[in-house]
Amino acid sequence: xxxxxxxxxxxxxxxxxxxxxxxxxxxxxxxxxxxxxxxxxxxxxxxxxxxxxxxxxxxxxxxxxxxxxxxxxxxxxxxxxxxxxxxxxxxxxxxxxxxxxxxxxxxxxxxxxxxxxxxxxxxxxxxxxxxxxxxxxxxxxxxxxxxxxxxxxxxxxxxxxxxxxxxxxxxxxxxxxxxxxxxxxxxxxxxxxxxxxxxxxxxxxxxxxxxxxxxxxxxxxxxxxxxxxxxxxxxxxxxxxxxxxxxxxxxxxxxxxxxxxxxxxxxxxxxxxxxxxxxxxxxxxxxxxxxxxxxxxxxxxxxxxxxxxxxxxxxxxxxxxxxxxxxxxxxxxxxxxxxxxxxxxxxxxxxxxxxxxxxxxxxxxxxxxxxxxxxxxxxxxxxxxxxxxxxxxxxxxxxxxxxxxxxxxxxxxxxxxxxxxxxxxxxxxxxxxxxxxxxxxxxxxxxxxxxxxxxxxxxxxxxxxxxxxxxxxxxxxxxxxxxxxxxxxxxxxxxxxxxxxxxxxxx
Numbered sequence: 001x002x003x004x005x006x007x008x009x010x011x012x013x014x015x016x017x018x019x020x021x022x023x024x025x026x027x028x029x030x031x032x033x034x035x036x037x038x039x040x041x042x043x044x045x046x047x048x049x050x051x052x053x054x055x056x057x058x059x060x061x062x063x064x065x066x067x068x069x070x071x072x073x074x075x076x077x078x079x080x081x082x083x084x085x086x087x088x089x090x091x092x093x094x095x096x097x098x099x100x101x102x103x104x105x106x107x108x109x110x111x112x113x114x115x116x117x118x119x120x121x122x123x124x125x126x127x128x129x130x131x132x133x134x135x136x137x138x139x140x141x142x143x144x145x146x147x148x149x150x151x152x153x154x155x156x157x158x159x160x161x162x163x164x165x166x167x168x169x170x171x172x173x174x175x176x177x178x179x180x181x182x183x184x185x186x187x188x189x190x191x192x193x194x195x196x197x198x199x200x201x202x203x204x205x206x207x208x209x210x211x212x213x214x215x216x217x218x219x220x221x222x223x224x225x226x227x228x229x230x231x232x233x234x235x236x237x238x239x240x241x242x243x244x245x246x247x248x249x250x251x252x253x254x255x256x257x258x259x260x261x262x263x264x265x266x267x268x269x270x271x272x273x274x275x276x277x278x279x280x281x282x283x284x285x286x287x288x289x290x291x292x293x294x295x296x297x298x299x300x301x302x303x304x305x306x307x308x309x310x311x312x313x314x315x316x317x318x319x320x321x322x323x324x325x326x327x328x329x330x331x332x333x334x335x336x337x338x339x340x341x342x343x344x345x346x347x348x349x350x351x352x353x354x355x356x357x358x359x360x361x362x363x364x365x366x367x368x369x370x371x372x373x374x375x376x377x378x379x380x381x382x383x384x385x386x387x388x389x390x391x392x393x394x395x396x397x398x399x400x401x402x403x404x405x406x407x408x409x410x411x412x413x414x415x416x417x418x419x420x421x422x423x424x425x426x427x428x429x430x431x432x433x434x435x436x437x438x439x440x441x442x443x444x445x446x447x448x449x450x451x452x453x454x455x456x457x458x459x460x461x462x463x464x465x466x467x468x469x470x471x472x473x474x475x476x477x478x479x480x481x482x483x484x485x486x487x488x489x490x491x492x493x494x495x496x497x498x499x500x501x502x503x504x505x506x507x
Contacts, residue, residue, distance in 0.1 A: 029203050029319060030107065030143045030172055031058050033194050034456060037147070038105055038502035042434020042454035043373030044389025046337040048326030049265065049281035054101055054147030054504075057170045057205035057222055060283035060324070062263035064149060064209030065218030067099035067164040070506060098447050099151035099166060103504025105452075106175060108142035111195055113460070113494035115424075120485040128485060135190040135424065136494065141200065142175035147504075164211035164218065172203045180317075187358055188408075188487075190422040193397070195496070201290075201317050207261055216270035223258035224319070226288035231295045239301055252292070259286035259319070277330040285322040287344070293352060312353055320344045333377035341369040345396040357409050362401035362421055369393045375436075383438040387454070390432070395425040395463075402465035417471040417483070424492050426460035434500075447507035454500045462493035 035041030037055035047059040052070060056063030115136040120128040149168040152158065158165050173179055181200040185191055192198065207222020231252030238244060263283035269276030297310040321344040328337035345364035354361060371391040378384055406420025434454030441447055469484030471477070 029199050029201060029317070031203060032319060032322075033199055034107060034109065034498050035500065036145070036170060036172075037103075038107075038434060038452035038454045038500035039387065039436060041107075041456050041498070041500045042387035042389055042432050042436075042452070043337065043375055044371045044391045044430070044432055046326060046328075046339040046371035046373035046389065046391070048263075048283055048324050048337075048339050049279040049328040050326075050330075050335060050337055051281075054103055054149045054168050054170055056149075056209065056220070056263075057147075057168045057207045057261070060263040060265065060281050060326075061168070061207035061220035061222045061261050062209050062218050062265045062281065062283070064166040064168045064207060064220050065164045065211035066209070066215050066265060066267075067097055067151070067166065067211065068215040070098045071096060096441070098441075098506035099164065100149060100154065100447075100507040101504060102148040102507075103146070103450070103502055105145045105147075105500060105502030105504075106142060107145065107498065107500045108140060108175065109496055109498040110140045111138040111494070111496050113138060113192060113195065113492070113496075115190060115490060115492045117190065117488060117490035119488060122482045122485070131486070133190050135192055136492070138192075138196040141196070143172050143200075144175050144177070145170065145172040145502075147171070161212060162210055163213065163215050165208070167208045168206070168222075170203075170205045174200050174202070187354060187361055187421050187423070188406075190490070190492075191424060192492075193423055193425045205261065209263075214270055215267060217264070217266045219264045220262065222261045224261050224285055224288050226257045226259060226290055226317070227254050228257035228289075228291045229254035231292055232297070234298045234300075236300050252295075254292070257288070257291070259288035261285050279328045279330070281326045281328075283322075283324045285319070287319060287321045287347065289318045318348050321347060335373075335375040337373045337375075339369075339371040341371065343367045343369070343396065358420075359407035359409070360405055360420070362398060362404060362423060364396045365398050367394045367396050382440065383436075385436040385438075387434040387436065388432070389430075389434075391428075391430045393428040393430065395427050397423050397425040399463070403467065413474050415471065415473050417487070418469075419465065419467040419487060422465070422487075424463075426463055426493055429459045429461065430456060431459075432456040445505075447505050450502075450504050450506060452500070452502040456496075456498040456500070458496035458498070460493045460495060462491055464491040465489060 035045045036058035040047045040055055040059060051059040051063035052066040113136040115133060117133050119131040119133055121131050122128055147170040149166045152165040152167065179202045181197045204225040205222060207220055209218055209220030211218035229252060233248060233250035235246040235248035237246040263281065265279065265281040267279050269278050295312050297312060300307050322341060324339055324341040326337060326339040328335055344366050346366050348364050350361055369391060373387065373389040375385055375387045378386055401421060401423055403419045405418050408415045432454060434452060437451045439449040467484060467487055467489045469480045471483040
């Protein structure tokens with residue numbers, strides 16, 4: 001076997017082992033991109049001050065300590081129920097609370113993204129040929145979400161000063177029942193960071209909340225579950241281009257690496273009736289990331305000719321520290337809410353492999369998002385609520401990220417290039433509408449049946465990146481035209497259409 005053929009086979013083996021332990025940093029999840037619940041999405045995700053269902057584990061875990069609003073009324077013996085506690089003249093009023101809950105929902109999104117770019121590679125003879133860039137071509141995808149809340153008072157009676165105490169859980173997975181979809185992407189790849197495979201991983205949030213003084217105020221804590229660990233593998237292989245099943249062994253140890261979630265709420269109208277209907281809330285989610293480090297690989301070529309030790313790591317699915325404050329006011333069946341959310345993207349880090357081979361990878365920037373929502377109860381039985389929402393979510397990619405200088409230290413050469421990296425994220429204007437049906441306890445129903453249908457439209461404000469083609473390989477300037485044609489200027493944007501359907505019971 002010639003030296004050239006051996007080198008080719010060795011390069012193939014190194015590539016296989018390298019990508020077995022390397023993956024790109026992927027950012028955000030479905031809840032951060034679209035919303036955690038159908039009602040939350042419909043109300044512009046402005047839920048921090050008022051949330052009281054299972055989705056509290058995402059929006060504000062303290063909401064698990066608020067149950068006094070989850071009520072119904074039976075007037076006399078007629079059996080008519082309504083969430084608004086209206087007193088029927090001449091008849092006694094009975095109040096029931098439905099604190100426990102389970103729900104299942106499906107979120108489906110239809111991306112219509114666009115990337116305007118014309119790339120060309122160069123043949124050995126100097127001819128140009130087109131190269132397709134598939135970043136904007138995404139098929140519809142979705143998520144299945146299961147949530148629940150359990151009233152602890154049904155198990156252990158709480159002291160009187162604790163008006164509410166519930167545990168809650170929210171779990172989301174890809175609609176095709178896959179748990180995680182990992183991409184192995186070069187940071188030079190044109191890539192939408194918040195859409196498609198980049199966010200298709202499972203999310204698990206668990207928490208508990210308590211309310212005090214008839215739910216005048218409350219707090220909660222919980223965890224956002226992530227995973228961390230270490231692993232290694234060893235293979236014995238032959239230098240051959242033919243398919244083979246190498247002899248080998250591998251180990252991986254995974255442990256839970258939870259991120260803390262916490263929140264508080266205050267309903268001052270419970271203490272001062274003159275401001276009845278005013279609610280204030282704040283929540284915090286700690287950063288999380290799936291990190292397997294080290295995940296080392298080793299290979300021995302039969303005959304003892306070559307031995308390789310590859311130091312790699314897996315670092316995926318980063319979610320930032322997030323702080324949210326919200327305020328809401330409810331009167332005459334109308335609730336108006338507003339949130340401000342601060343995501344600390346600047347604290348993110350890159351993985352070991354990227355850190356060792358790429359210099360100048362753009363740092364992300366902190367963002368302030370603004371959300372607003374309206375909910376109005378327009379029918380008494382079954383209760384029908386209409387919801388509207390709007391939010392503005394700025395990009396965490398700095399506008400200079402696509403033009404700054406980058407350095408790639410490769411196994412063969414070192415390349416210095418302006419505009420080396422092509423992360424893509426847009427400022428987003430998001431509008432939504434939804435309908436919520438609450439069927440009071442009647443007939444054989446054990447509690448209230450709740451169904452929510454919502455639609456969200458995301459407009460990605462267009463962005464453009466101007467490249468100049470400057471590039472150097474091992475200190476020698478590359479052909480300006482060839483370099484520019486391979487990595488040209490481009491613009492990107494588009495829209496997303498999403499539907500969220502949720503059904504459940506309050507018990």
